[in-house]
Amino acid sequence: MKLRLLLLLTFPLVLWMAVAGGLVRVGVPVPTSAGGIGWHGALMVGGFFGSLIALERAVALGKRWGWLAPVGAWLGALLLLAGRPEGMLLITAASLMLVAMSVSVWRRQAQNFTFYLAVAAGCWSIGNVLWLMARPLAEVLGWWMAFLVLTIAAERLELSRFAPxxxxxxxxxxxxxxxxxxxxxxxxxxxxxxxxxxxxxxxxxxxxxxxxxxxxxxxxxxxxxxxxxxxxxxxxxxxxxxxxxxxxxxxxxxxxxxxxxxxxxxxxxxxxxxxxxxxxxxxxxxxxxxxxxxxxxxxxxxxxxxxxxxxxxxxxxxxxxxxxxxxxxxxxxxxxxxxxxxxxxxxxx
Structure with missing residues (x-):
C-alpha cells in the first residue's frame, strides 16, 4: 500500500514536468528541468500514462512481479527528468513487463478486450524499441499513440457488452x-x-x-x-x-x-x-x-x-x-x- 501511494503521489509531478517541458517548447516560460523539455513526449507516454496503466494492471493482476512494470517506468521517468538516458532502458523494460502481465491476464480470461489490452502493451514495447534504435520520432509516436488509444478502446470494448x-x-x-x-x-x-x-x-x-x-x-x-x-x-x-x-x-x-x-x-x-x-x-x-x-x-x-x-x-x-x-x-x-x-x-x- 505504501509503494502504491508513493507512486500515486509522484505521478502528478512527472506529468506536470512533462507538460511544463511542452509549454517551454511553444514559448511559455515555466520552470521545469532540461529532461522535462528534451524528453517531453517520452515522459507523457511512458513516464505518466505508461506508469499509471501498469500500476492499474499490477493491482488487478495481484502478483508481486507485476509491480516491476510501474516501478520500472516510474524510475525511468525520474532518470529522464534528471537528464539520464538510462531511463529509456528502464521504461522499455517496464513496457515488456506490461506485455507479460497483459498476456497473463488474457490467458486467465480469454476475451476480446483482454487480447487487445495485450496488443496495446505490445505497441508500447515496439515504440520503445524503435525509440532506443533512434528511429524517426514520427514512427515512434505512431506506436505510442496506438498504445494509449488501444488501451482505452479495449476497456470501453469490455464495458460495451452491457449496452445493446x-x-x-x-x-x-x-x-x-x-x-x-x-x-x-x-x-x-x-x-x-x-x-x-x-x-x-x-x-x-x-x-x-x-x-x-x-x-x-x-x-x-x-x-x-x-x-x-x-x-x-x-x-x-x-x-x-x-x-x-x-x-x-x-x-x-x-x-x-x-x-x-x-x-x-x-x-x-x-x-x-x-x-x-x-x-x-x-x-x-x-x-x-x-x-x-x-x-x-x-x-x-x-x-x-x-x-x-x-x-x-x-x-x-x-x-x-x-x-x-x-x-x-x-x-x-x-x-x-x-x-x-x-x-x-x-x-x-
Missing part, C-alpha cells in the same frame, strides 16, 4: 484494428487516420456513455468526458489525413495533441475518481467543479489548433497554457476530493 449491440459490432471492431495495424506497419497516415475515425465512430455508437450521459452526478460527468474525447479522436483522425500523415505541420500537431490531450486526458479526467479509489484504497468525492478543468481543456485545444492552422504562435502558446491550467486545476480538485472522501469515511462522520 448487434452481433457484427465486435467484428467491426476487429476490422478497425486490422486497418490500424496496416497503417502502423506501412507508415501510411491516411490508413491510420481512417482507422482512428472508424474507431471514434464505433465507440460513439456502442459505448454505454450514450445512455449514462442522461444520468446525474459522476456517471454523467464521466459520459461527457468520454463523448468529448471521442470527438477529439475523430478530429485528430481528420487532421492526420488532411495534414499529409506523419509530416511535421499543424495537421500532425493537431493529430498528436488531439489524441494525447483531447482524447486520453479526457479519459483520465473522467475515470480518475473511479480508478484512484480502486488503486489507492482511498475514497474520493465527486463535485460539479470538475467540469471547469474539462471546459478549460477543450477551450485550450481549440485555441491551440486554431493558432496552428493560422500560423499564430501566440495562440498556440495561449492554448497550451490553458491546457496546463486545466491540468493543475484538475489535480487540485482530485486532491481535495480525496481529502473530503477520507474525512467523511472517518468514524462518526
Amino acid at each position: 449491440r448487434p452481433p457484427w459490432a465486435e467484428r467491426g471492431f476487429d476490422a478497425v484494428m486490422l486497418l490500424w495495424l496496416a497503417g502502423l506497419l506501412s507508415g501510411a497516415g491516411l490508413l491510420t487516420g481512417l482507422a482512428l475515425l472508424a474507431l471514434a465512430a464505433w465507440m460513439v455508437r456502442f459505448d454505454v456513455a450514450r445512455h449514462t450521459v442522461r444520468g446525474q452526478g459522476l456517471p454523467r460527468f464521466v459520459a461527457i468526458c468520454l463523448l468529448s474525447g471521442y470527438a477529439w479522436l475523430a478530429l485528430s483522425a481528420l487532421a492526420l489525413m488532411a495534414g499529409g500523415g506523419y509530416q511535421a505541420g499543424p495537421g500532425y500537431d493537431m493529430a498528436l495533441h488531439g489524441v494525447v490531450i483531447g482524447f486520453v486526458l479526457s479519459m483520465v479526467f473522467g475515470h480518475a475518481l473511479i480508478i484512484l479509489p480502486a488503486v489507492s484504497g482511498l475514497k474520493a468525492r465527486y463535485r460539479p467543479q470538475f467540469y471547469l478543468p474539462l471546459l478549460l481543456l477543450n477551450i485550450g485545444l481549440l485555441i491551440r489548433f486554431s493558432g496552428g492552422w493560422l500560423a499564430r504562435a501566440d495562440w498556440v502558446a495561449l492554448g497550451a497554457s490553458l491546457n496546463g491550467v486545466a491540468l493543475l486545476a484538475f489535480m487540485l480538485l482530485v486532491l481535495n476530493a480525496l481529502r473530503e472522501g477520507r474525512r467523511r469515511s472517518r468514524p462518526g462522520r
Whole structure:
C-alpha cells in the first residue's frame, strides 16, 4: 500500500514536468528541468500514462512481479527528468513487463478486450524499441499513440457488452484494428487516420456513455468526458489525413495533441475518481467543479489548433497554457476530493 501511494503521489509531478517541458517548447516560460523539455513526449507516454496503466494492471493482476512494470517506468521517468538516458532502458523494460502481465491476464480470461489490452502493451514495447534504435520520432509516436488509444478502446470494448449491440459490432471492431495495424506497419497516415475515425465512430455508437450521459452526478460527468474525447479522436483522425500523415505541420500537431490531450486526458479526467479509489484504497468525492478543468481543456485545444492552422504562435502558446491550467486545476480538485472522501469515511462522520 505504501509503494502504491508513493507512486500515486509522484505521478502528478512527472506529468506536470512533462507538460511544463511542452509549454517551454511553444514559448511559455515555466520552470521545469532540461529532461522535462528534451524528453517531453517520452515522459507523457511512458513516464505518466505508461506508469499509471501498469500500476492499474499490477493491482488487478495481484502478483508481486507485476509491480516491476510501474516501478520500472516510474524510475525511468525520474532518470529522464534528471537528464539520464538510462531511463529509456528502464521504461522499455517496464513496457515488456506490461506485455507479460497483459498476456497473463488474457490467458486467465480469454476475451476480446483482454487480447487487445495485450496488443496495446505490445505497441508500447515496439515504440520503445524503435525509440532506443533512434528511429524517426514520427514512427515512434505512431506506436505510442496506438498504445494509449488501444488501451482505452479495449476497456470501453469490455464495458460495451452491457449496452445493446448487434452481433457484427465486435467484428467491426476487429476490422478497425486490422486497418490500424496496416497503417502502423506501412507508415501510411491516411490508413491510420481512417482507422482512428472508424474507431471514434464505433465507440460513439456502442459505448454505454450514450445512455449514462442522461444520468446525474459522476456517471454523467464521466459520459461527457468520454463523448468529448471521442470527438477529439475523430478530429485528430481528420487532421492526420488532411495534414499529409506523419509530416511535421499543424495537421500532425493537431493529430498528436488531439489524441494525447483531447482524447486520453479526457479519459483520465473522467475515470480518475473511479480508478484512484480502486488503486489507492482511498475514497474520493465527486463535485460539479470538475467540469471547469474539462471546459478549460477543450477551450485550450481549440485555441491551440486554431493558432496552428493560422500560423499564430501566440495562440498556440495561449492554448497550451490553458491546457496546463486545466491540468493543475484538475489535480487540485482530485486532491481535495480525496481529502473530503477520507474525512467523511472517518468514524462518526
